[in-house]
Amino acid sequence: MAQRVAIESWDPDYGVPSTEHTEETDVEIDVGVEVPEDRWGPIPARTEQRPEALLFIDGVRRIDANAWLDDGRIPVRQGMFASFAAGAVRVVEQAHVDRVEVRRTLFAPGNPEAFVTRGGTYEPFGVATPGADALSSALQERLGDLEVEVASRVADNADLVVVDGPLYRRAHLPRTIGYVKTHRVQHLKGRPAETIAVLAAGERTPVFRFRTSWTRHAWYLRLPGPKAHAWSGVVRMEATADLALDETLAMANLTAGVLPRYASEPHKDPRAPQNLYPIAGLERELRRRLGDAVYVDRALRAAAG
Amino acid sequence: MPEALDTLGVGRVLGTDDATPLSFWVALGPDQYLQLDDVVALERLLPDGDTVRIYGLVTEVRARHEGARFDSDVFLIEDGILPAEVSQAAQILATRFEPEVFVPPLPGQPVYKAEGDERDMALYFDGMEKRLPAGLTRDDEPLYANLEFLDGSRGAHVNISGISGVATKTTYATFLLYSLFRSGVLGGEAINTKALIYNVKGEDLLFLDRDNRELEDEDRDRYQRLGLPPGAFDSVDFYASPRRDDPIAAPDVSTRQKGVTSYFWTLSEFCAEGLLPFVFADAEDDRQQYTIIIHNVVAKLRDAAEGLPDGGIAIDGETITDFESLARMIADRLQDDLTSADWAGRAIGQGTVNAFVRRLFGAVPHLKHLIRGNVPNPDRHRIQRQAQVTVVDTHNLNDRAKRFVVGVTLRRAFDEKERAGQQRPLLFVVLDELNKYAPREGSSPIKEILVDMSERGRSLGIILIGAQQTASEVERRIVANSSLRVVGRLDAAEAGRDEYGFLPAVHRQRSTILKPGTMILSQPELPIPLVTQFPFPAWATRASEAAPAKGNDDGDDPFRGLS
Ligand SMILES: Nc1ncnc2c1ncn2[C@@H]1O[C@H](COP(=O)(O)OP(=O)(O)OP(=O)(O)O)[C@@H](O)[C@H]1O
Ligand SMILES: [Mg+2]
Numbered sequence: 001m002a003q004r005v006a007i008e009s010w011d012p013d014y015g016v017p018s019t020e021h022t023e024e025t026d027v028e029i030d031v032g033v034e035v036p037e038d039r040w041g042p043i044p045a046r047t048e049q050r051p052e053a054l055l056f057i058d059g060v061r062r063i064d065a066n067a068w069l070d071d072g073r074i075p076v077r078q079g080m081f082a083s084f085a086a087g088a089v090r091v092v093e094q095a096h097v098d099r100v101e102v103r104r105t106l107f108a109p110g111n112p113e114a115f116v117t118r119g120g121t122y123e124p125f126g127v128a129t130p131g132a133d134a135l136s137s138a139l140q141e142r143l144g145d146l147e148v149e150v151a152s153r154v155a156d157n158a159d160l161v162v163v164d165g166p167l168y169r170r171a172h173l174p175r176t177i178g179y180v181k182t183h184r185v186q187h188l189k190g191r192p193a194e195t196i197a198v199l200a201a202g203e204r205t206p207v208f209r210f211r212t213s214w215t216r217h218a219w220y221l222r223l224p225g226p227k228a229h230a231w232s233g234v235v236r237m238e239a240t241a242d243l244a245l246d247e248t249l250a251m252a253n254l255t256a257g258v259l260p261r262y263a264s265e266p267h268k269d270p271r272a273p274q275n276l277y278p279i280a281g282l283e284r285e286l287r288r289r290l291g292d293a294v295y296v297d298r299a300l301r302a303a304a305g
Numbered sequence: 306m307p308e309a310l311d312t313l314g315v316g317r318v319l320g321t322d323d324a325t326p327l328s329f330w331v332a333l334g335p336d337q338y339l340q341l342d343d344v345v346a347l348e349r350l351l352p353d354g355d356t357v358r359i360y361g362l363v364t365e366v367r368a369r370h371e372g373a374r375f376d377s378d379v380f381l382i383e384d385g386i387l388p389a390e391v392s393q394a395a396q397i398l399a400t401r402f403e404p405e406v407f408v409p410p411l412p413g414q415p416v417y418k419a420e421g422d423e424r425d426m427a428l429y430f431d432g433m434e435k436r437l438p439a440g441l442t443r444d445d446e447p448l449y450a451n452l453e454f455l456d457g458s459r460g461a462h463v464n465i466s467g468i469s470g471v472a473t474k475t476t477y478a479t480f481l482l483y484s485l486f487r488s489g490v491l492g493g494e495a496i497n498t499k500a501l502i503y504n505v506k507g508e509d510l511l512f513l514d515r516d517n518r519e520l521e522d523e524d525r526d527r528y529q530r531l532g533l534p535p536g537a538f539d540s541v542d543f544y545a546s547p548r549r550d551d552p553i554a555a556p557d558v559s560t561r562q563k564g565v566t567s568y569f570w571t572l573s574e575f576c577a578e579g580l581l582p583f584v585f586a587d588a589e590d591d592r593q594q595y596t597i598i599i600h601n602v603v604a605k606l607r608d609a610a611e612g613l614p615d616g617g618i619a620i621d622g623e624t625i626t627d628f629e630s631l632a633r634m635i636a637d638r639l640q641d642d643l644t645s646a647d648w649a650g651r652a653i654g655q656g657t658v659n660a661f662v663r664r665l666f667g668a669v670p671h672l673k674h675l676i677r678g679n680v681p682n683p684d685r686h687r688i689q690r691q692a693q694v695t696v697v698d699t700h701n702l703n704d705r706a707k708r709f710v711v712g713v714t715l716r717r718a719f720d721e722k723e724r725a726g727q728q729r730p731l732l733f734v735v736l737d738e739l740n741k742y743a744p745r746e747g748s749s750p751i752k753e754i755l756v757d758m759s760e761r762g763r764s765l766g767i768i769l770i771g772a773q774q775t776a777s778e779v780e781r782r783i784v785a786n787s788s789l790r791v792v793g794r795l796d797a798a799e800a801g802r803d804e805y806g807f808l809p810a811v812h813r814q815r816s817t818i819l820k821p822g823t824m825i826l827s828q829p830e831l832p833i834p835l836v837t838q839f840p841f842p843a844w845a846t847r848a849s850e851a852a853p854a855k856g857n858d859d860g861d862d863p864f865r866g867l868s
Contacts, residue, residue, distance in 0.1 A: 089388045091385050091386075092385075093385050094382070094383075094385045095382070095385045095386060095387060095388040095389070096388055096390070097372075097388050097390075261386065262386055268374075268375055268378075277386045278386065278387065278388055280387075281372055281387045281388040281389065282388060284372065285372060285388070
């Protein structure tokens with residue numbers, strides 16, 4: 001029997017766990033990479049630098065519908081239709097959206113079939129375990145892969161590649177840093193933690209090593225903007241641990257010299273200043289490319305019959 | 306990036322604004338542009354397999370940042386901080402559907418610039434059997450008006466509005482005449498077709514018969530593109546009012562010495578043809594009680610005045626040789642108890658008579674050189690319409706005298722046409738400052754002639770090319786009866802008035818920034834007016850431009866007729 005699809009009538013966002021990158025708590029930190037712990041303190045702001053070519057990479061996702069799949073076997077499986085897109089903004093004098101890839105995928109346990117709608121075809125992606133969490137993390141992973149795909153196509157001749165979110169699984173890309181805006185967990189304690197609190201705009205912390213399920217170098221940077229609390233405007237940068245120390249420090253300095261210029265202002269972006277202008281612009285463009293949600297929903301329901 | 310457009314395509318119909326059969330927007334492809342007044346075409350396939358071709362004109366072009374949300378984003382974008390693209394779009398107002406299936410174009414359909422035959426289709430030039438070159442587009446493509454809407458076949462008359470000095474109303478009216486006579490559109494009739502032009506301001510029109518030697522090659526080319534030989538009018542007679550207090554009645558012009566004849570009316574014509582009402586043609590004469598006296602006096606003069614060979618008259622044995630004496634004689638008759646009832650009419654109060662007399666004497670200083678006796682060879686000074694173009698210069702006359710001249714000459718032209726009883730050959734009358742002769746309010750003998758002309762001229766073969774600064778001050782019927790409406794630069798307040806309802810909003814806006822030599826032309830067949838430019842006059846408009854006269858100068862003796 002062919003695959004039958006019933007679209008869940010609830011809003012797809014309902015009851016879906018937030019799929020923001022959840023930060024791991026089991027961490028091991030070495031703060032003595034750049035300077036010993038007792039010499040931690042803000043590293044002065046750099047004069048502004050403008051690399052010849054700068055890239056920002058981001059991705060967006062949207063669950064178009066939750067669905068129930070029935071191919072005659074028991075049990076009926078929960079599936080998820082999602083659209084996601086990744087793209088790049090290249091800054092060479094002017095900023096332009098350089099490349100956008102859009103995917104529509106049906107996530108479901110087992111071997112789902114492609115699903116054709118008038119809004120496009122959802123390619124199948126089988127997940128190993130049933131349940132909403134598995135679908136959701138599969139989507140997250142596929143999006144991550146797409147970002148890597150986009151980044152590796154465009155990153156070649158950029159002086160610096162800024163990937164929105166942790167560097168996880170993208171560490172192999174050249175001259176690439178992960179850009180983390182939110183900090184649910186404070187990893188540093190003592191003098192290093194105090195250093196973050198006293199950073200002035202444009203200043204960064206020394207580089208430290210940071211290990212969870214994988215290892216990278218990281219540093220904090222404070223962006224310009226109103227300082228409402230100790231962590232206002234603080235972002236964390238991640239770079240591959242495979243680089244030599246001097247190269248890592250050069251990267252850290254480069255980010256401090258480059259990124260403050262792109263910090264957004266609160267009257268234009270509620271996530272200011274961390275949500276950098278190029279990334280905010282890219283995100284809007286990517287959402288636009290996902291297509292109109294109402295239209296896509298209608299197309300899905302029409303195809304499900 | 307949009308997919309490559311097929312060859313010649315400039316963009317696609319966009320879907321973020323409504324596309325309607327009458328108006329739609331086109332997103333322009335990369336490296337493509339459309340400018341105002343460009344002509345475009347596109348094709349729409351109907352479900353039954355038929356195709357409709359839709360033609361239109363670009364009436365608005367816009368550029369904007371896509372990706373920007375705040376005005377100040379432009380700074381971020383220029384600084385390379387925020388990603389954005391510039392998008393350009395053009396608004397099209399549809400002119401034609403072929404066949405007439407009024408469907409909107411669909412978003413995504415490619416749009417082409419219409420050229421050659423397609424452009425002619427879009428602008429209905431293909432269906433114009435007789436097309437009158439009416440100007441050029443900005444890229445020097447010719448634009449036409451359909452002669453059938455000018456020559457009386459399906460319509461007649463031109464009305465031109467625009468502010469003084471920059472609207473080039475007079476020049477455009479003259480250009481249209483030139484085009485009529487020289488484009489060949491009138492065919493064999495051109496030879497007999499005549500024009501009567503009043504020169505009301507300056508002496509610009511006194512050199513119509515001379516090539517403009519300052520005409521640039523560029524403008525020469527533009528005439529060629531219009532199918533017009535650049536040059537002067539072929540056959541022109543010039544008449545000017547005589548100098549005041551000049552016994553030999555030399556023409557009152559300063560820039561042209563030769564080839565101008567002075568005009569005036571003899572007392573004998575004045576009486577025989579009943580020209581007195583045109584002495585009372587001002588707004589203030591309207592609604593006056595003395596109109597009845599005018600009619601009586603006209604009748605009396607016609608009966609009692611006996612014409613003399615020198616143009617004077619004899620009344621009751623008394624010889625009168627100048628207008629002032631005539632006025633005095635009329636006053637005497639009106640105020641003398643013995644003759645008053647006979648001349649003024651019965652039961653006319655003394656006050657009314659006095660008002661009439663005051664008004665009559667008020668006219669004397671302005672008209673006495675135009676109405677005279679005691680002239681040898683008076684026929685010489687009669688305005689004949691022998692040449693193809695007759696210029697009647699009134700620029701040295703005051704308003705009252707201008708009205709007299711215009712009124713009398715129009716009356717005569719109208720009567721002659723009416724008597725001839727034939728529509729052809731046509732007579733074109735170019736009259737500036739229509740608001741003076743046919744103001745919206747009130748009535749006067751001239752206004753009646755003009756309204757009559759605008760209503761019956763089409764069948765009589767008299768075509769009025771009228772101009773005024775503001776159409777809102779001119780009698781509605783005259784404007785309404787004009788098939789071709791033209792505006793040059795308009796004042797913003799004026800452009801908003803109902804009189805310009807034939808202009809779409811964008812054209813109204815544009816009319817306020819038109820440069821000299823650019824006009825907006827509306828004609829019945831085209832739903833949208835055309836913005837057109839016309840070349841600089843190929844005939845001289847002042848002495849310094851005038852190339853030497855060709856041929857013999859035998860009409861150029863100002864003293865001719867005085868021997
Ligand atoms: N084709 C043209 N291109 C540019 N300028 C022109 C053109 N034709 C005439 N002009 C200039 O425009 C000036 C005004 O022209 P014109 O006398 O026709 O205006 P008008 O609207 O009749 O003004 P008015 O209301 O004062 O009578 C002329 O002096 C002439 O120099
Ligand atoms: Mg004029």
